[in-house]
Amino acid sequence: DLADTGSLQVRNVSKLFGTFRAVNNISLDIQKGEFLTLLGPSGSGKTTLLMMIAGFLDISEGDIALDGSSIAQTPAEKRNFGMVFQGYALFPHMSVRDNIGYALSVRKRPTSEIRARVDEMLELVQLQDFADRKPGQLSGGQQQRVALARALCFAPPVLLLDEPLGALDKKLRVEVQEQLKDIHRRVGTTFIYVTHDQEEALSMSDRIVIMRDGAIEQIGTPQELYEQPVNQFTASFLGKSN
Ligand code: ADP
Numbered sequence: 001d002l003a004d005t006g007s008l009q010v011r012n013v014s015k016l017f018g019t020f021r022a023v024n025n026i027s028l029d030i031q032k033g034e035f036l037t038l039l040g041p042s043g044s045g046k047t048t049l050l051m052m053i054a055g056f057l058d059i060s061e062g063d064i065a066l067d068g069s070s071i072a073q074t075p076a077e078k079r080n081f082g083m084v085f086q087g088y089a090l091f092p093h094m095s096v097r098d099n100i101g102y103a104l105s106v107r108k109r110p111t112s113e114i115r116a117r118v119d120e121m122l123e124l125v126q127l128q129d130f131a132d133r134k135p136g137q138l139s140g141g142q143q144q145r146v147a148l149a150r151a152l153c154f155a156p157p158v159l160l161l162d163e164p165l166g167a168l169d170k171k172l173r174v175e176v177q178e179q180l181k182d183i184h185r186r187v188g189t190t191f192i193y194v195t196h197d198q199e200e201a202l203s204m205s206d207r208i209v210i211m212r213d214g215a216i217e218q219i220g221t222p223q224e225l226y227e228q229p230v231n232q233f234t235a236s237f238l239g240k241s242n
Helices: 046-054 096-106 110-122 140-152 170-187 198-206 222-227 234-236
Strands: 008-017 019-031 035-040 060-064 084-086 158-162 192-195 207-212 216-220
Touching: 008 046, 019 046, 019 060, 019 216, 035 046, 035 198, 046 158, 060 170, 084 140, 096 110, 096 140, 110 140, 110 170, 140 170, 170 198, 192 198, 198 222, 207 222, 207 234, 216 222, 216 234
Parallel strands: 035 192, 035 207, 084 158, 158 192
Antiparallel strands: 008 019, 008 060, 207 216
């Protein structure tokens, strides 16, 4: 049940590539249902941390737990986290409906169950009228929503999003931000969102983690970060000059 799952505990986690610490001793508690954004300049370790949470990268030091139980040894496919990355990687030959239901059909769920669940997802992302189209017949924003519906279809405890709006133009980005925020509110899934775009972070997040050189510089709500930056780096990163 989604209501009971989705908190993450990151404990003194590091990632070493050789002797280089891409992520350096990060500890972080993520609440279930939270929209948490990892914000920082290119190379600050955001994707590396996300990949360790996803299970695509082993952690070098420390531990990561889901609802209090370590998942450090759990392979990515057993973690069952949803993922939305830039580029979406939709299946071009499949309809929107089949793209969204893909994970459920791989899990051999009954056809009637898949159909009902995909209908729910189509409604969630407002693509009811596009179920039979192929991804190539959709706009960039619509494709992005198919990717989101596909990732949420199997009710993951956590959804990981890595710069999902990076390929969209500015105007569309703002529109999709609104939709994403609305969808988060409706599903109640824990969202962990990686971006270098401060505006995206400020407009959507419950809390923002500002990263620099593999470490956490500051954590807080958008308002806290904006009004009380701890230092010049944080301040300038949020677009404030003092
Ligand atoms: P961000 O997502 O914030 O842009 P990354 O997590 O991608 O940052 O990278 C953090 C640092 O780790 C960068 O300096 C990057 O060059 C380095 N890095 C990432 N992946 C590898 C790898 N597989 N091998 C060596 N260095 C890596």
